[in-house]
Amino acid sequence: MFDLDKWQEIFATIRKNKLRTFLTAFSVMWGVFMLVVLLGASKGLHNGVLHMFSDDAINSIWVFSGKTSLAYKGLKPGRQIQFKTEDFENVRDMVDGVEYATARYMVWSAQVSYGDEFSTYPLRAVNPDHQYLENSIIKKGRFLNLEDLLEKRKVAVIGKEIVDDLFPDTNPIGEYVKVYDIPFKVVGVFEDTGNSREQRYIYIPLTSGQSVFGAGDDIRMFMVTTGKLPLPETMRMSSEIDQMLRRKHTIHPDDYSAIEVSNNNEEFKEITDILLGMEIFVWIIGIFTIIAGIVGVSNIMSIVVKERTKEIGIRKALGATPASVVFLVLQESIFITGFAGYLGLLLGVLLLEGVSSSVGDLGMFRNPEVDFNVALATLALMVVAGGLAGLFPSLRAARIKPVIALKDE
Numbered sequence: 001m002f003d004l005d006k007w008q009e010i011f012a013t014i015r016k017n018k019l020r021t022f023l024t025a026f027s028v029m030w031g032v033f034m035l036v037v038l039l040g041a042s043k044g045l046h047n048g049v050l051h052m053f054s055d056d057a058i059n060s061i062w063v064f065s066g067k068t069s070l071a072y073k074g075l076k077p078g079r080q081i082q083f084k085t086e087d088f089e090n091v092r093d094m095v096d097g098v099e100y101a102t103a104r105y106m107v108w109s110a111q112v113s114y115g116d117e118f119s120t121y122p123l124r125a126v127n128p129d130h131q132y133l134e135n136s137i138i139k140k141g142r143f144l145n146l147e148d149l150l151e152k153r154k155v156a157v158i159g160k161e162i163v164d165d166l167f168p169d170t171n172p173i174g175e176y177v178k179v180y181d182i183p184f185k186v187v188g189v190f191e192d193t194g195n196s197r198e199q200r201y202i203y204i205p206l207t208s209g210q211s212v213f214g215a216g217d218d219i220r221m222f223m224v225t226t227g228k229l230p231l232p233e234t235m236r237m238s239s240e241i242d243q244m245l246r247r248k249h250t251i252h253p254d255d256y257s258a259i260e261v262s263n264n265n266e267e268f269k270e271i272t273d274i275l276l277g278m279e280i281f282v283w284i285i286g287i288f289t290i291i292a293g294i295v296g297v298s299n300i301m302s303i304v305v306k307e308r309t310k311e312i313g314i315r316k317a318l319g320a321t322p323a324s325v326v327f328l329v330l331q332e333s334i335f336i337t338g339f340a341g342y343l344g345l346l347l348g349v350l351l352l353e354g355v356s357s358s359v360g361d362l363g364m365f366r367n368p369e370v371d372f373n374v375a376l377a378t379l380a381l382m383v384v385a386g387g388l389a390g391l392f393p394s395l396r397a398a399r400i401k402p403v404i405a406l407k408d409e
Helices: 004-016 018-053 085-094 146-150 160-166 196-200 206-212 231-249 264-307 309-317 322-359 372-398 402-406
Strands: 060-065 101-114 117-126 136-141 155-159 176-179 182-192 202-205 221-225 259-263
Touching: 004 018, 018 264, 018 322, 018 372, 060 231, 060 264, 085 101, 085 221, 085 231, 101 160, 101 206, 117 160, 117 206, 136 155, 146 206, 155 160, 155 176, 155 196, 160 182, 160 196, 176 202, 182 196, 182 202, 202 206, 231 259, 231 264, 259 264, 264 372, 322 372
Parallel strands: 117 202, 155 182
Antiparallel strands: 060 221, 060 259, 101 117, 101 176, 101 221, 136 182, 155 202, 176 182
């Protein structure tokens, strides 16, 4: 039941000791504020990392070729390793655990025109599964399919920014763009979730690209996804792919410049482990900061009880129960910590909102925020902590004997 007299008494005590109350509340507020800001910053880093990885499938293995740096089995160093379609197909068909797979043949600055519009764009000749490796979102039409690949169709899927450049007022589906004066029919338009630069790419079937650009069976690189396999299984796949290609191309086991097998699963796990460690560290720092503030509240309440010893004695002599004395002290303690905690939470959230709106996307730092449930849990923690901070001083006050209290000076 709401007791106006008790609240008036609490506010009177606060007004009487403004500086002491302010410093006590500030220590609690600062602890909550720092916890919220640190958690928000940690979340911003986590969001940034997830956004960067969203450009490609997280559960993927990427295979690149380079030059040999070590002599091996009579072969000199400096050989350029050239992957063939056969290498890609062997990995796709023989390595257990492959979900999706695609090879690439790249042209970094392909001359592309439509009507009077002309520009250069990076072009990728790929397999149909490439959509799942790059997380491409089809906005119009479709992506490449198996028939396009087998029949070497001259079809293209173009990025949204190319549409803005070449087709500002025209639906591109069904239209023909010329790549080095060779017409390709536009069958789809895509967006990319992670990187706007990816939306300036053109995708054509791998076989068409190899034919048009005279590449034969050459490919530049290839990628596979690992489905929902656990990390140890994806590491086994990486090792198996590496060994298979080293045997095929006669590469020294320790020659790491000739072939690179990059496991996104492993890299993502390492980064998320680091972020988890940072989050745990932030919680530890924030909680100890709050504890320091709570200890301060407990000490202040002990002083309050000491200063009001005679008053408490009079109350008990007039019939006040120990429970009413305990509740009076607890109420003041919970009010100070709860209000200060809420203020710290509010200021922290406002700061994060301001930072988020002003800095926007900084790559590795994106949308700093605090989970609503975490905010509520923090506020509830402050109420409980305020009760604990005032519990022992209030119990000590309840044990004061009226006769002894009235003699206190």
